Each structure stands twice: as structure tokens, then as C-alpha cells.
Amino acid sequence: MTRSTVLHVLVFGALGGVLIAALKWLEYRWLVATHATELYAGAVAILFAAIGLVLGRKLTRPQIEIREIPVEVPIPMAAAAGFTRDEQRQAQLGLTAREIDMLEQMAAGLSNREIAARSFVSENTVKTHVSRIYEKLDARRRTQAVQRAREWRLIA
Amino acid sequence: MTRSTVLHVLVFGALGGVLIAALKWLEYRWLVATHATELYAGAVAILFAAIGLVLGRKLTRPQIEIREIPVEVPIPMAAAAGFTRDEQRQAQLGLTAREIDMLEQMAAGLSNREIAARSFVSENTVKTHVSRIYEKLDARRRTQAVQRAREWRLIA
DNA sequence: GGCAAGATCATTCTTTTGGGTGACGCATCG
DNA sequence: CGATGCGTCACCCAAAAGAATGATCTTGCC
The missing domain is CATH 1.20.5 (Single alpha-helices involved in coiled-coils or other helix-helix interfaces)
Structure with a gap:
């Protein structure tokens, strides 16, 4: 080509x-x-x-479509993990800081001896504290004292 | 006319x-x-x-108008005041209904004698139950058992 | 300085709890 | 029918907890 x-x-x-x-x-x-x-x-x-x-x-008016959208809602601290001691009542009952301390250990399931060891005091001392706690909380037993303390928001 | x-x-x-x-x-x-x-x-x-x-x-596709409407949501019972027993763990630990029963009364601060009276059984029976609870919960003390039971959501 | 409160410790005695063992009755299940 | 689980009860012994009382020491306060 x-x-x-x-x-x-x-x-x-x-x-x-x-x-x-x-x-x-x-x-x-x-x-x-x-x-x-x-x-x-x-x-x-x-x-x-x-x-x-x-x-x-x-x-035309937009069609409204109702759709539920799950939204993360922050759970209020007080309900989640937070705890606020009722210092009002604590003062009112005349519970000392040391007593609250003992109370917490009692609630944790510790024996007087164990509490004594952890607190570096004698078992007798613990017993004295515990006795006074009973008086103030009007309890006759360890478990009862713990229950009352919980109920009254003295311990978590 | x-x-x-x-x-x-x-x-x-x-x-x-x-x-x-x-x-x-x-x-x-x-x-x-x-x-x-x-x-x-x-x-x-x-x-x-x-x-x-x-x-x-x-x-045409319906126009979606995203509109967030705040809605009152009932707070789940479990979080508010309610309590749901962890039956999973209960079964796993082999805790019987009667034992949970005793556990609850222990947590309420009752003595063996009181529990016996309310449950219409002898104090010895209560002690037997309580002992078995300790075995199952691996606790050595009343307060410890109660603490564990709470922690594991076996009681309120 | 002295008083009151709080924390510490001891001693004595009683009550409650906890551990271990054995036994009985009653269901349920294979 | 025998095994198993559960609830019931008893007895004994040891340990822990609780009640009552008294004492020392520190600290804060008037």
C-alpha cells in the first residue's frame, strides 16, 4: 500500500x-x-x-421515619462504682475514723486477729474497737454491725 | 305576586x-x-x-430526617434497686436454694439461733448448712462468706 | 495544768462460731 | 433396687467473738 x-x-x-x-x-x-x-x-x-x-x-413534607438509635448513656457515678460516706450519720453516731476503718475490715471478712495484724495493734485493741462499734451501731453481732454500716452508707 | x-x-x-x-x-x-x-x-x-x-x-427514597428525640428510658431494674442472682455461679458452686436462704439471713446479721427460729429448724441444722456454705464459698468466717456471696452476686 | 476524747492494751468470763463426724428420711434417677 | 443429693438433727471439741472492767498514753483545747 x-x-x-x-x-x-x-x-x-x-x-x-x-x-x-x-x-x-x-x-x-x-x-x-x-x-x-x-x-x-x-x-x-x-x-x-x-x-x-x-x-x-x-x-412535600419529609417523611418522618421513626428509628430508634441506641445511644450510650453515661451511668451516673453514684450508681456505678461511686460511694459517698454518710459523714452526717457517722458524726451523729459518734463513730471515729479508726472505727470506720475497723468496720471496713470487718466487712471485708477479716477476723479480729487479721485486722490486728494489718493494723499493727493487738487483738485486744481490735476487740475494744469492735465492741464500741457495736454499742454505737446498736448491734450485737459482727454481721449485724456490717449490715447496719452498709445500710447507713458508712461503708461501701 | x-x-x-x-x-x-x-x-x-x-x-x-x-x-x-x-x-x-x-x-x-x-x-x-x-x-x-x-x-x-x-x-x-x-x-x-x-x-x-x-x-x-x-x-425516590424517602427523605430521612434524623431527629434525636430524648426518650425517658426506664432504668433497668438490675441497676436501680433490683438484683439478679448469678444463678450461673450458684449452680457452678453447687449452692442449694436452702443454702442461699441461710446466706441471706446471715447477711442480714442474724445469729444461727435466730435463723433456726425463723426457719423452724434446729440450730444444729443451721450450723450444718452454714458449714457447707463455707466449704462451697471457700470461706472460714461468717463475714467472709457474706462478703463473697455479695461479691459474686449470690445475694443482694 | 488539767480535762476530755481517742487509741491502745490486758484480763476474765460467756456466748457464738466453726470443724468434724455420724445418722436418718425422702425424693429422684438410672 | 441401690446410688445420690438434699435437708434434717446430734454431739463433741476448738477457736473466735463478745461483754465488762480497768488501765496507760497522746493530743487538742480551755
């Missing part, structure tokens, strides 16, 4: 393309001329359908 | 109505004849606008 041959092919191709385009253009003109009303109606239809669509979206 | 007068009024009124209606009809015919295209276009416009509207409402 020579260069001129290639050129010819390209020229004829281009001419063919132009010809087809021209024919299509004429056909289009004829279509527009003969079906003007239908085209007009079509255009109006499309336009108004679009307008209707937009209006339909914009002007 | 005589009957005939009334009749005349009615007849003239009717005739007038018919005349007006006729004139309107002619006017309408003329309007339709001269503005056929506009009317056609108008009708199409209205129709398609309606179609667009309907489609816009029906075929």
Missing part, C-alpha cells in the same frame, strides 16, 4: 462521514418540521415532569 | 341561563379552535407535572 492509497481511503472515509452527517441533519430538519407539535409537546412534557418531580421532592 | 308571575320569572330565568350557557359553549369552541396547540401543551404540562410529582414521591 502506497501513501496515496492511504490518503484516498482517508478522504473517501471523511467524505462518507460528512455525507451521512448531512443526511441525518436533513432528516432531523424534516422531522422537526413535520412533527413540530409532537416535539413541542414532548419538550413540555419532559420539562413539566421535571418540574413536578422537583416540586414533589421539595415541597 | 300571582302564580303566573312566578312562572314567568322562572321561565325567563331558565332561558337566560340557557343563553349564557350557549354563549359560553360557543366561546369555548372558538377558544379550543384557535388555541388548540396551547391547550394541548397545557394539558400535557399538567399531566406530566402530575406524573412527575407522583413519581417524585413514590419512586
